[in-house]
Amino acid sequence: MIVLELIIVLLAIFLGARLGGIGIGFAGGLGVLVLAAIGVKPGNIPFDVISIIMAVIAAISAMQIAGGLDYLVHQTEKTAA
Structure with missing residues (x-):
């Protein structure tokens, strides 16, 4: 099974x-x-896992609004080059 x-x-x-x-x-x-x-x-519904995922999504959303993701991509491109 x-x-x-x-x-x-x-x-x-x-x-x-x-x-x-x-x-x-x-x-x-x-x-x-x-x-x-x-x-x-x-x-059982994994409420702990769902809460962690929601917190990560909220943090990524805040970082996107503040321009943090663009900054991280820029820094990564500088480091990789």
Whole structure:
């Protein structure tokens, strides 16, 4: 059973990578639906992980607004050259 579940997850990841953009989310949802259809029980929602991801996205957004990402790219280009 674990092999079938692994195949489904890998196919969903492959499909999402091929679709790109919003298709990644749709492929993930499709993978979850298929796993639920074959009887996989859902686990607990990882609130800690979701909170960390939200904090990182908020920090990146603030850095983008302040021009920090452009600065980091500029510094990286200077270092690489």
